[in-house]
Amino acid sequence: MICVFQWxxxxxxxxxxxxxxxxxxxxxxxxxxxxxxSEQTGMPYFIYYFKTLVNExxxxxxxxxxxxxxxxxxxxxxxxxxPIPGIILTDDLSDICEKVMIGYLILRFNENSNECALIxxxxxxxxxxxxxxxEFTVVGSKESFxxxxxxxxxxxxxxxxxxxxxxYEITIGKLTHTKVAVLYLDGITNQENxxxxxxxxxxxxxxxxxDNSVIMQLITDNKNSPFPQLVDTERPDxxxxxxxxxxxxxxxxxxxxxxxxxTTFIEFFSAFEDYFVNWIxxxxxxxxxxxxxxxxxxVTPLYVATLTYHYExxxxxxxxTLVSSRQQIPLPPILEAIFLELSIELLREAGARLPTKxxxxxxxxxxxxxxxxxxxxxLTSNVLLIIVALAALASFTTPVYRMGNTIRLIRFPFLLFxxxxxxxxxxxxxxxxxxxxxRLKSLGKPFLEPIYPLRVKDLKDALxxxxxxxxxxxxxxxxxESTVRFEKDKNEFHE
Amino acid sequence: MRDAEVKEQHKxxxxxxxxxxxTMQVGVGVMGFQRIVTKEAGNDAWISVLxxxxxxxxxxxxxxxILLKENGDIISVHKNLFGKWLGGFLxxxxxxxxxxxxxxxxxxxxxxxxVWMFPDLNKWIFGCVFLLLVYYCLSGGFKVVTGISxxxxxxxxxxxxxxxxxxxxxxxxxxxxxxxxSISELYAGAKGASLPYLGFSTLLIYFPxxxxxxxxxxxxxxxxLLTVFMYVVVMVATIAFFSxxxxxxxxxxxxxxxxxxxxxxxxxxxxIGIATWALVILPNMCITxxxxxxxxxxxxxxKQRKATIPILILVLIVNGMLxxxxxxxxxxxxxxxxxxxxxxxxxxxxxxLQFIVxxxxxxx
Numbered sequence: 001m002i003c004v005f006q007w008x009x010x011x012x013x014x015x016x017x018x019x020x021x022x023x024x025x026x027x028x029x030x031x032x033x034x035x036x037x038s039e040q041t042g043m044p045y046f047i048y049y050f051k052t053l054v055n056e057x058x059x060x061x062x063x064x065x066x067x068x069x070x071x072x073x074x075x076x077x078x079x080x081x082x083p084i085p086g087i088i089l090t091d092d093l094s095d096i097c098e099k100v101m102i103g104y105l106i107l108r109f110n111e112n113s114n115e116c117a118l119i120x121x122x123x124x125x126x127x128x129x130x131x132x133x134x135e136f137t138v139v140g141s142k143e144s145f146x147x148x149x150x151x152x153x154x155x156x157x158x159x160x161x162x163x164x165x166x167x168y169e170i171t172i173g174k175l176t177h178t179k180v181a182v183l184y185l186d187g188i189t190n191q192e193n194x195x196x197x198x199x200x201x202x203x204x205x206x207x208x209x210x211d212n213s214v215i216m217q218l219i220t221d222n223k224n225s226p227f228p229q230l231v232d233t234e235r236p237d238x239x240x241x242x243x244x245x246x247x248x249x250x251x252x253x254x255x256x257x258x259x260x261x262x263t264t265f266i267e268f269f270s271a272f273e274d275y276f277v278n279w280i281x282x283x284x285x286x287x288x289x290x291x292x293x294x295x296x297x298x299v300t301p302l303y304v305a306t307l308t309y310h311y312e313x314x315x316x317x318x319x320x321t322l323v324s325s326r327q328q329i330p331l332p333p334i335l336e337a338i339f340l341e342l343s344i345e346l347l348r349e350a351g352a353r354l355p356t357k358x359x360x361x362x363x364x365x366x367x368x369x370x371x372x373x374x375x376x377x378x379l380t381s382n383v384l385l386i387i388v389a390l391a392a393l394a395s396f397t398t399p400v401y402r403m404g405n406t407i408r409l410i411r412f413p414f415l416l417f418x419x420x421x422x423x424x425x426x427x428x429x430x431x432x433x434x435x436x437x438x439r440l441k442s443l444g445k446p447f448l449e450p451i452y453p454l455r456v457k458d459l460k461d462a463l464x465x466x467x468x469x470x471x472x473x474x475x476x477x478x479x480x481e482s483t484v485r486f487e488k489d490k491n492e493f494h495e
Numbered sequence: 496m497r498d499a500e501v502k503e504q505h506k507x508x509x510x511x512x513x514x515x516x517x518t519m520q521v522g523v524g525v526m527g528f529q530r531i532v533t534k535e536a537g538n539d540a541w542i543s544v545l546x547x548x549x550x551x552x553x554x555x556x557x558x559x560x561i562l563l564k565e566n567g568d569i570i571s572v573h574k575n576l577f578g579k580w581l582g583g584f585l586x587x588x589x590x591x592x593x594x595x596x597x598x599x600x601x602x603x604x605x606x607x608x609x610v611w612m613f614p615d616l617n618k619w620i621f622g623c624v625f626l627l628l629v630y631y632c633l634s635g636g637f638k639v640v641t642g643i644s645x646x647x648x649x650x651x652x653x654x655x656x657x658x659x660x661x662x663x664x665x666x667x668x669x670x671x672x673x674x675x676x677s678i679s680e681l682y683a684g685a686k687g688a689s690l691p692y693l694g695f696s697t698l699l700i701y702f703p704x705x706x707x708x709x710x711x712x713x714x715x716x717x718x719x720l721l722t723v724f725m726y727v728v729v730m731v732a733t734i735a736f737f738s739x740x741x742x743x744x745x746x747x748x749x750x751x752x753x754x755x756x757x758x759x760x761x762x763x764x765x766x767i768g769i770a771t772w773a774l775v776i777l778p779n780m781c782i783t784x785x786x787x788x789x790x791x792x793x794x795x796x797x798k799q800r801k802a803t804i805p806i807l808i809l810v811l812i813v814n815g816m817l818x819x820x821x822x823x824x825x826x827x828x829x830x831x832x833x834x835x836x837x838x839x840x841x842x843x844x845x846x847x848l849q850f851i852v853x854x855x856x857x858x859x
Contacts (some may be wrong), residue, residue, distance in 0.1 A: 147774035261502045293688055309613075312763040421621070426606060431643075431777050438642040439635040451506065 020114045024048055027100070039063075043073035058084075059105065060259060063119060075117045078107060088118040101177075126151065132234050134401055137273040144234040149179055149253040149481040155236035156183065156251075160243060163189065170201050180215065183239075183249040188478045193262060196443050197248050197284065212255035221441040226404040228231035229442045230261040232269065239346040246480035248443075251402060262443035264450070265371055266462045269293065274465055284466035291462065292394035297390050297411055300337050301418035301426050303384060307333040309422035325381040334419040337352035338382050340388040341411065343370055346409075350391070375485035449477045501703045507641045515782065516695045516718035518644040521605040522779040524691025524774075525726065529733040536684030537739060538669055539676045541730040545683030550685075554838050555719055555742025556845045559712045562702045570698035570793045572845070576852055586589055590790040592833060593697065594806055595828055597783035598813050599830045601625065604776045605814070606823055611769055612752060619815045625773075626807045626814035632781045633788070639782045647778035649773045655725060657764060658732045661752040680776030689736075689838070690831035691726060694779070695719060696838060697840040700786040728826060767775070781857055782811070801826050 017023050020100060023085065027033045035048040036148045045067075049059075064084050070081045076439060079087045088104075090096065091114035100106055102113070108115060132144035145152045153167060168182040180201060184194050196313065200219040209215060212232065230250075239249045239258045250259040269289045274282035315324060347366035350370065351359040371389070375382045391411070398404040402476025417425030432434055440447035449457030458475050460466045472488050475481045532540040565572045569589065573582035604636055605618045632643050676684075698715065705711045733748050745751050756764035791802035817823055 009544070096770075286770070310766050313761055313766055315760065316763050318760065384547060421616075423766055424773060425610065426626065427770045427773045428624065431774060432631070433644055435628065435632045435635065435639060436637045438646075448642070452645050453511075493797075 007306060017093065020091075020093065020096065020108070020116060021112065023097060023128075024106075038069045039048060041071045041073060043109060043371045045107060045109050046111060047105060047107050048100070049121075050100065050103075052223045053101070053103040053123065054105055054121050056101075058121045063105075063121065068198050073109070075107075075109065075115060078117050082119060082120055084121065086120045089115070101203050110423075112454055121488045124148070125484040129155065133239070135233060135399065137236050137271075138274045138275065139238045140273065141235070143236055144241075145236060145256040145258060147254050147256055149181060149251055150238070150259070151253050152256075153183075156240050156243070156249070159237060159240035160185075165243065168194075170198070171217075172201060172204045172206075174205070176206045176208045176210065178209040180209075180340060183243060183251065185243055185246070187336045188246050188474070188480050188482055189248060190481065193255065193443055193445075193478070197250065197261070201250075209252065210254065210258055211306075212250065212257045214251045215250060215252060216259050221443065222439070224463045225436065225440055226406045227265075227295070227437070227440060227447075228268070228406065229263070229447065230259045230438060231263045231395070231400055232257045232402065233257050233272070233400075234258075235272055241272070244485070246477050246478040262445040262478065263436060263447075264442065264445075264462070265440075265447050266451070268400045268403040269398060269466070270461075279467045283466075286464060289397050289399070292397040293407055296394035296407055297414060298426065300341060300411060301414040301429075302423075303387055304333045304415055305418040305422040305426055310420060322381075322383055325383045328378040329381055332419075334383075334415065335382055335387070337415055338412075340374075340380050340384060341376075341415070344388060345408065351486075380463065445477055450475075498689065503781065505637055506542070506704055509705055509707050510644065510714045511541040511640050512644045512698070513714040513718040513721075514648045514709040515641060515701070516715045516777070517696065518647045518718070519694035519697055519782055520692055520722040521648075521725065521775055522600050522694060523607070523691075523776070525729065526607060526749050527745075528688060528691045528726075529737075529748040530742055530745055531690075532684045533734070533739065533742050534684075535687055536676050536681050538671075538734050539674060539681060539733060540684055540688075540689050541670070541727055542674070543681050544679065544688045544730045545723065547685040547688040548694060548719070548726065551695075551719060551838070552716055552722075552796035554713055554842055555695065556712075556844050558696075558698060559708075559715070560700065560806075560847050561842070561849055563709060564853065568793070572849065576813075576845075576848060577782050578850065582682045583832075586790060586794055589699070590787050590794075592830075592837065593700075593787040593790070594809065595826070595830055596694065596834075597780055597806075598784060598810050598817075599785070599826050600776060600779045601810060602814050602817050602823055604772070606820070607747060607750070607769060607772075611747075611765060613641075616733060619811070620821045621810050622814045626811055628777065629780045629784055630803065630807055632777070633785050634800065637785065640778070640785050643781055644778040647775050651774050654768055654771060655728070657753055657756050657768065660756045661732040664755060665732060667735050669734050669738070684763060685826070687831075687837055688726070689835045690827065692722065693718075693831070693834035693838065694783075696834070696842075697782050697786045700789055701782075707823035718802050728782055804854060844849060 002077060011247070017026060024035065026037065026122055030050070033048070033049055034051045035046065037044055037046050039045075040339055040402055042290060042380045053091075064082055066081050066083060067078065070077070072078050073351075074232040075089050088095070089101070094116065096106060096116065096118060099118045099120075105119040127146045128150040129143050129146055131142045132161045135144075145155065158164065159291060162185075166184055166186050170180050171177050172180055182194065182197050182201065193437065197219070201215070202217050204215070206214075208220065214231065216228070216230050222229065224241050234257055237261065243258045247262065249258050250261075270286060270494060271289075277285075307326070311319065323335075325488075326333075331339070343366070349365065350362050350366070354362060367389075371385055374380050377387055395404050395407045398407060413432075414429045417429040419425070421428065421495060437448050438452065446453060450453060450462050455476050457473065458477055460470045461475070469488060472485055474483050529540065532543050535542040557856065561572060562568070570582075570586045573585045576582065577585060601622060602618075605616065605621060608621075609616050609618075633640055648778060683792060695715070695718075702708060732752065733742065736752055737745065742748060749845060750765050751766065753765040753768045754763065756762075758764075761767065788799045788807050790801040791797065791806075792799040817826065
């Protein structure tokens with residue numbers, strides 16, 4: 001805070017604002033800054049505030065009414081009579097300037113002194129807690145984070161009513177002054193991890209932090225990787241749940257998403273719904289998602305590789321189907337594939353930018369009309385059309401939206417390598433991807449864990465989710481201070 | 496020996512030595528070692544393979560004895576026993592051996608690809624891309640190298656299942672009569688079988704990077720045992736599948752056996768096999784180049800990155816200049832020869848020498 005003010009001081013020439021009257025004169029240049037003088041109490045007093053930041057109903061009911069009733073005549077009396085906690089009596093200009101910008105009003109009796117009372121009466125204009133849209137689940141809680149940090153904190157505190165839940169707050173962004181809260185459970189979360197997050201947040205020097213995703217990009221381990229290295233969620237129950245595991249949650253003012261870390265590659269393929277259903281169903285769903293990712297990345301490149309170089313691979317029965325579908329196509333497989341992949345990307349991008357109802361129409365027009373027309377026009381084969389559509393569908397199974405984007409992007413280098421060296425190119429590209437993933441870290445912890453480094457004990461909640469009785473320990477990955485989640489129940493009722 | 500210290504955060508768990516040892520052995524050798532072994536030992540080749548494998552357990556044991564006594568890598572051992580100049584000379588020979596090994600691996604793989612998949616593959620461009628991949632891996636440090644070794648073992652492991660096809664079609668009577676070859680023939684076969692086993696000697700350099708090295712001993716032995724098992728299976732399948740005369744003319748017997756693999760959605764499995772083999776070759780290249788770079792770093796005071804780039808360029812150039820089949824074969828057999836003497840003669844000698852020197856120093 002001090003540094004922010006020093007910066008402010010540097011910006012506004014140091015000789016410009018020296019006392020409160022000058023500050024108020026400066027603030028008056030804004031149209032929504034109100035000021036009035038009143039003599040109802042006998043002693044005249046002055047009130048200044050931003051009408052867009054202050055709750056005016058509260059002002060008249062809770063502040064002015066008691067003041068008039070008790071005939072206050074000094075700042076000390078104001079503090080005693082007004083039934084609002086947190087009233088500050090100060091003459092510190094930096095404090096006044098900072099507070100008036102977050103919904104405090106200035107009250108003073110002497111027009112020429114710096115002495116004044118700062119009364120908090122902020123208005124709260126924000127969205128109500130609503131249903132999650134990206135991570136909607138049929139069963140389970142229907143609450144999702146909103147744009148207010150306090151409400152979000154409330155949503156988590158409500159789920160974890162223990163004093164160990166700490167929220168370390170820091171303000172970043174030279175202009176946006178965004179409040180950021182780092183949440184962790186004292187005595188469980190690894191101190192080193194917390195320190196890493198704090199240090200990285202302190203190291204942010206940008207003018208605006210408009211959303212948590214900006215923070216994510218700024219504190220992420222490898223900024224040149226297309227892979228997200230922190231999970232973002234809009235579900236307070238997921239945030240509370242990973243806190244119990246020993247992870248760290250980052251919330252920020254104005255962002256309806258929480259960042260969770262340290263995370264692993266596999267966690268991006270686990271939906272929170274997996275914990276609401278039986279472990280067999282959850283595990284199957286996870287395996288399907290992982291298969292879907294591999295399918296989505298590899299299937300079009302494999303098509304290109306096979307049809308460009310390795311016809312021999314395909315058994316003769318299958319080959320005739322493929323050949324007859326490609327008979328009329330004038331383009332080599334790579335152009336055919338890129339054409340279709342790009343049209344799918346266009347559809348997706350157009351669908352994402354348009355309002356829902358128009359988006360649906362675009363989806364139908366694009367998906368059915370363009371698809372059928374391009375096959376009939378002989379631009380693409382219908383086998384490839386099926387493959388590309390399936391691959392696109394598969395890429396949408398990823399529960400974390402960001403990861404889905406990455407999956408769709410990394411398909412293109414695979415395509416080019418498939419065209420260059422066939423299957424060999426696909427494997428080389430895969431090696432490149434593997435090395436990249438091996439090098440990635442999430443808050444300093446290996447990203448591919450528990451596969452590499454292989455930690456068999458952490459596999460209990462990775463590719464598959466084992467039943468509850470195997471989940472007694474926290475993940476080794478997080479190096480938590482207390483490793484035991486709960487004692488194993490030795491006499492379970494059904495045994 | 497401040498330079499020899501390895502920071503704790505760069506060290507790897509002892510069990511990962513399993514993968515490092517195993518992946519270094521399974522490289523290009525396994526694609527066609529059968530012809531060389533059966534040339535000498537005929538249908539008893541699998542005994543040669545087994546014998547060579549088992550004898551190497553002893554060599555690994557000796558290596559661990561040497562390194563644990565020194566508590567450092569082979570370069571420290573050399574310096575300690577032979578002094579700065581002679582020791583340094585020996586270390587340089589070792590480094591050149593590792594560089595030559597990486598050249599052999601890459602060139603042989605490219606040859607396989609040229610013969611089986613793309614006859615007009617440009618070895619300069621392919622080598623360049625492959626070495627860039629190696630460099631990308633190496634710049635992540637030894638942990639990433641170990642990671643890629645891990646995946647280089649786990650992911651292509653399914654290829655072992657394809658040995659079911661030649662086993663299914665094979666004639667096991669070909670294995671009979673057992674032991675109809677003389678000891679000297681078996682020995683010559685075992686010598687021929689040593690190339691696919693070599694490579695674990697890279698352990699001599701990365702040893703200080705292992706956390707709790709004494710514990711890693713059994714993992715190293717385990718990794719080697721898995722290789723022995725795999726090779727014996729492959730050898731038995733090959734003997735059963737090919738006739739002796741046919742095998743004489745088959746340079747890459749393993750690849751030939753893949754040709755008969757038949758699944759409802761895929762035929763001509765060797766394309767998939769050879770492509771997947773890139774995943775096996777990559778850790779081989781990474782480890783050898785890393786080890787050479789690390790060795791140079793220890794000998795002259797340069798950053799490992801600065802040592803690695805010239806090595807990669809050298810590998811690329813030599814790789815591009817080797818064009819004829821005869822040269823590649825010569826490179827393979829000479830590396831095999833050098834490796835054979837290094838493991839079977841030099842390591843035991845070094846062990847003895849170290850033993851004596853330590854005894855003498857203790858007496859003084």
